[in-house]
Amino acid sequence: MLLVLDNYDSFTFNLVQYLGELAAEHTLAADLRVERNDALTLEQIRALAPAAILISPGPGDPDQSGVCLDVLRQLSPTIPTLGVCLGHQAIAQVYGGRVVRAREQMHGKTSSVQHSGAGIFTGLPNPLTATRYHSLIAERESLPDCLEITAWLDDGTI
Known part of the structure; x- marks a missing residue:
């Protein structure tokens, strides 16, 4: 399952749509789950055992991205993670940038x-x-x- 962490941004669903289309092109099951950045705890996300995580765009700066910083600190070392816009900035910040x-x-x-x-x-x-x-x-x-x-x-x- 690909977990998409939504930072309250309408573009998130454009990304989800593109991911679904990409999966269909490659005859893959589009097992996508979208959750707001404050809907799940780190422990709940860990229990979901996502195969990959996408951290969406959103308003503000990485400190306003809910559980995303903890996800990056704790899970991204072992789970492939892509950050778009705010997600990209959060990755940079967590790793010292x-x-x-x-x-x-x-x-x-x-x-x-x-x-x-x-x-x-x-x-x-x-x-x-x-x-x-x-x-x-x-x-x-x-x-x-x-x-x-x-x-x-x-x-x-x-």
């Missing part, structure tokens, strides 16, 4: 994203065009070596 204000707010603006071509980027155009909705970023220079940067902008933003 800083989350800072972006030089420019990016609400509905597109950017050209370079990527490694591996993992979730396999088979995607490089660069690809992505629409961004955020005012905070994970500060590249503060990230520890245990985090691998797999996508970036020309200006170094990750």
Whole structure:
């Protein structure tokens, strides 16, 4: 089961829809469970034994992401975890990186994203065009070596 932790963001359900479509394309069962970031305790999530976790976008900063920081600290070392926007920032923060204000707010603006071509980027155009909705970023220079940067902008933003 893929557990999606929803940080109270409407885009979460776009991600869930895409995951369902991707599963169907590859004839996989789409065993998705969506829970708000304050609906389950860490112990309840552990008991669910998810195969993977997706931490969604959301308002605010990682400190406002409910159980997500504890999930990252306790479960992400053994359960594959993907963070999108706020989820990405939470991963950076938990592993010692800083989350800072972006030089420019990016609400509905597109950017050209370079990527490694591996993992979730396999088979995607490089660069690809992505629409961004955020005012905070994970500060590249503060990230520890245990985090691998797999996508970036020309200006170094990750």
